[in-house]
Amino acid sequence: MQERVEVCLSMAAVEWSRHLMNDGASANRVMDALGLAAAEASRWRAEAGGGPPLRPAELVECLSRPMAEWLPEGEGVCLLEAGEPTAWTQEVAELQGADPLLEVQQRVILTALDTLQVREDGERQYAELRQFLIDHPLALASEVRARLIPLGLAFSDCYQSVPAPCLRSMNGEDVCYPCPRCGWPMSMHRRTGAMRCHAVACVAEGVRFGWLHDRLVPTGNKAWDARPVPVAGRVRLTPGLWRYTVLPGLWELDLARRLRRIPGVEVALWPRLDLYDLDVRHGARQWRVDVKDHRSPRRLLELLRQHPPSVPTHVVIPDGRRADLSLLRHGAGPESLWSFETCSGFVRLVSREIRV
Template sequence: MTHSIVGPPTSWERALIASLRAAYAWSVRSSERRAMHEVARMTGVVMAAHGPGVGPVTPREFAKALHGRLGLLPAIADCGDEEIADAVLLSGDCLTDVAFDLACEYAAPLGEAIDKATWMPSWTRMRAEQIQQATYSAMIGSGKQEVYVDSRKFLIEHPAVPSEADLQELVASTGALLAPNGYQPIPSDQIHHVGGGTTWWWACPTCRWPMAVTGNRVRCRYRPHTASYKIVSGAKASARPSLDRIDSGPRVATPVAQPGADAVCVETGIWRFIVVPGATELRLYRELTKLGAAVALWPDLDDYDLLVAVGITEHKVDVKEYRSARRLVDNLRGARSSIEVLLPDTHEYQFAILKDALPKSIRVTTERRFLARVRKQLKEHR
């Protein structure tokens, strides 16, 4: 589970939040008439964070700065996090993948008047826990653990569907409880347009959400989902296009193009805060079950992620996928000693940092270490 800023944002955090909002607005300025007004408002927020006469003072100067390192903005230069200082939010007119990563961990409200810009996506103006809470409120409506698990699994397993009608049919057949307006048409930058108005999209092999389309390149916005592709057009303009893998990551099945005309997907905040970590949680659940352990998902309506039992030995596990190890350390300082923090394979590099920075009472493991421990316990139990 992922959490964002705790308490009021500091000066540099306000500048970062404003930069994320301005970057999104700049990326949609050709289709959204209110976008430049938003860039101007966020320029004012950053100017206030910088102080008089420091940093960009016009919207276009600010937009130009967002195409370079965030650390060049005076208010962010001393944030103390090299990953943030080195981040670039815009490439041409497109948001970079790192912009979504930063929004995941730092998005927060900037004030009631500013946050009335509801045309902005939720991930630019709301804390992660606000989006999670709105989604969870619907899923726990019955008060039944099994309904909650089924509803959460529904979002993770069906983050995109062919049409609204298909969505309603799936909901009716599973009994899932979903938040209102949780699904929307697939965003335009995740759709491939071909001749005659035909559109296509591709599901990420890992999280199943529509991958970003940039020219003839396709990849998931979540960087640890590493598969990248080149679009290969069909013989006819309206023919179904295919993908060629262009990276050297782990082998996965190549996604097949799906018609985009009526397709819908979960909104970006739900994808990043629920579907992305949920894909890892479900994968671990299946791997541990296959090994022979007894595993429960999200016990006590998500008090933690996995309860893993081998005989009378139980492990309470919380899976953590943070971009910033520093941010994770800050948010784990008050963690319960009864729950073990697990870093998936994609984040194993953070293990040594956490072990050095956290009190010994907070237990940290990695996917590889944890699976090895469970295998040993199962062998001994048999």
């Protein structure tokens, strides 16, 4: 599907979500986004022989259905889930610099940094906060308050009630099913009843479930196990913190675990109050690492150029984005202080340099 169609649809979904959440979206801006997206989707359907034109009101109904159902060559993902942009939608919107979830996440993190940078043990507390958020996409409200209040963070900026599409009644109480990969409550498809995570990476890892005699069974390519958790007294992380703290944090933690298996290697996460992601050391050797997972390598290069490093820094991308390495390396140029590797490639690089 053409990138312009994807972008227009994602922008429309973001604007419609802001309208639903009463987040200050102007009526004209919402209608302009819906009108443009409907026109682009209709043009694509006409060119591909995939159905009649879509009116903006019809497009609104389609936003919560997998695009493959109503667009030729469409992705098998929804643009909205429970009225919120999915991770796929956010990835595309991010390329246009129109990502309200990122703004919320940045506000929370900056508040924490302002509080902790003046504390003697602020670096340790910041790392503990990041670890807590990654480990607790679904958490007891009492535990969340105990963690956030000393840092001056607002509860509502970080956590919210588990929404209705994530709930299922079991033995007289509401339960949800956390994603077995990222821990955020999965949503139920309103038509098929299937349960799956919002995250593109989780779906790619086979996190899909269906019902068999009131039991959730995996339908993806891996035998993931999803278990019900009572929602009483529990809250979920806000979409912004889940999207921009938990999901990249999973890659960061996985890389740290793999590096620590190398004898003599020490890894510190989010050093110097998140100046970079991983500080990797072996004796006198040091590697500075930023872990990045971006849909567009060109956009990643643009973001990196905005904050060039003063010392050599390794940008590590997920193994599944190996095809982006050539463009990243060529785009950065031979004089760049950035170097690029996949997670597996960087582990091999450290092992090889230690042996030299």
